[in-house]
Amino acid sequence: MPVEEEAPPRWPSRVTVCEVGPRDGLQNEKAVLTLEQKVELIDRISAAGAKIIEVGSFVNPKAVPRMADTDEVARRIKRLDGVEYRVLVFNLRGLERAEAVGLRKAKLTVSASRTHSIKNAGKPPEEAVKAFADCAEYAASKGITLSGAIPTSFGCNFEGRIPIEQVLSVVASFIEIGVRELSLSDTTGMANPRQVYEYSRMVRETYPDITWNLHFHNTRGMGLANVVAGMLAGVDRFDAGFAGLGGCPFVPNAAGNIATEDLLHMCQEMGVQTDYDLDEVISIARYARDLVGHDTDSFILRAGRNSDLVGSRDEAPKN
């Protein structure tokens, strides 16, 4: 095959890794962590270099009992300068709770899939976003920053692949109510690298002034490949969760969020700065794994870093 003349890819010099483990990682775990354990995890991850941490969710405690103590978690955590402590909210009441505990950042969620949005929120995605107009107004009046997450941006368990036009329609709705930071989310692990590249380029080209984030689960092994595709499309914010907790809501025992330590290790090997102390993140991930009491989908916890291997054994591989 002839070698094409083409410009090499532009790797980012730096990316922001948002830690979602305290929320997306823990919300579906069987283990019940104590308030102190949650606070310890969050305080350790902020000290290790996280700049954005999703600390919990103001959701109906009957629906998600693991998040019932989010107010108290938010009250107790150390607030480091320059770190955004973000909480998931579903209505104005949730946003008021965020404000009451001094959180300055909240995330709204509206699915890109029409079917999924109707089943989940009782209305199509564009209307679900419009229903958040009161939140946007409240946030603006209180100086709270809102971000918008758009799950099923790539694929939906009801509709299959979601067309980019549908994603752009939900994006436009979010921008309409004043949200300036958006995440294309792949909770079901259906995104592939080509699609991630194409969708990321399209949203960035259409809305270059929006801060774009990508959220991948490693359900089908493509998590880090999708990050690479996102990097090449110019996105520089990625969610990840310590120890790779989180699972897939539709597949029992499936892999969860891409593991923070796996993503940071890849970035380090690629020469992409992240501001994290990887040793400490690995230690936190190991602690989180011990707390939930089962093995998790973290490659680095299993295999160690590249640098752990070098010189470690007096043997030779055979191919």
Add this chain to the structure above:
Amino acid sequence: MPVEEEAPPRWPSRVTVCEVGPRDGLQNEKAVLTLEQKVELIDRISAAGAKIIEVGSFVNPKAVPRMADTDEVARRIKRLDGVEYRVLVFNLRGLERAEAVGLRKAKLTVSASRTHSIKNAGKPPEEAVKAFADCAEYAASKGITLSGAIPTSFGCNFEGRIPIEQVLSVVASFIEIGVRELSLSDTTGMANPRQVYEYSRMVRETYPDITWNLHFHNTRGMGLANVVAGMLAGVDRFDAGFAGLGGCPFVPNAAGNIATEDLLHMCQEMGVQTDYDLDEVISIARYARDLVGHDTDSFILRAGRNSDLVGSRDEAPKN
């Protein structure tokens, strides 16, 4: 961040996936497969669309007892037109055994790492390649195609990262003795996507007439990301092993070869042709997993394909 003007990546329309499970996957398994089971796996994978299959290894049976029946495996498998049945050989005697059982393709292995090559083969890599000159001569006289695999092309457990200059030196040695098909191999799972892109471009630009192959293990979760990087650098041949068997020779319980079914699923989702019947490959992988008697690092065996999920559950994900 401004959106750069740049050409979109060129995804390949088609890639060749080489099945290495019968050799790299099974050679370190505790389970002893019968001759019949090995033949069945190989015959099923060729019928499922594999165009290159590594059927075994002519190695000292004391060193790798699982490969002791490779002659008999090679005699019994069905030979489909257009399928290359490849065997790993370590010397002229091994190549003569390949010829005796009618195999038309053999693979030589020389590590890129000087330390590793000296420990493994008793000589530096360039000399180890030269020592295969008798094999190259014999292969040419018998019409057998040789390929060369270069493990530790990206990283070595003794030397850490291997400079591209060192890889190119080993490549040049292989070309010198007449080998026209080469594989950069990452058995230790230390390669990262940026390095894979850079090394792949460099070898392709330096030697555009060589057929290039990449071999990744998923030890640190970067397996499919590295494939994507290789694709973007213009490589269109990738090794993979059914069920993701294989492990890492230095890390107990580490993930092995990228799973054939995971790679094929990603390709299918990306619109990259592979000529495989994915349903049948998943069935083969499940069978291989049952034969070895333990869970394996296959995401698709755990989570199913994207298409399995759609419409499968009457629930909605929460982000």
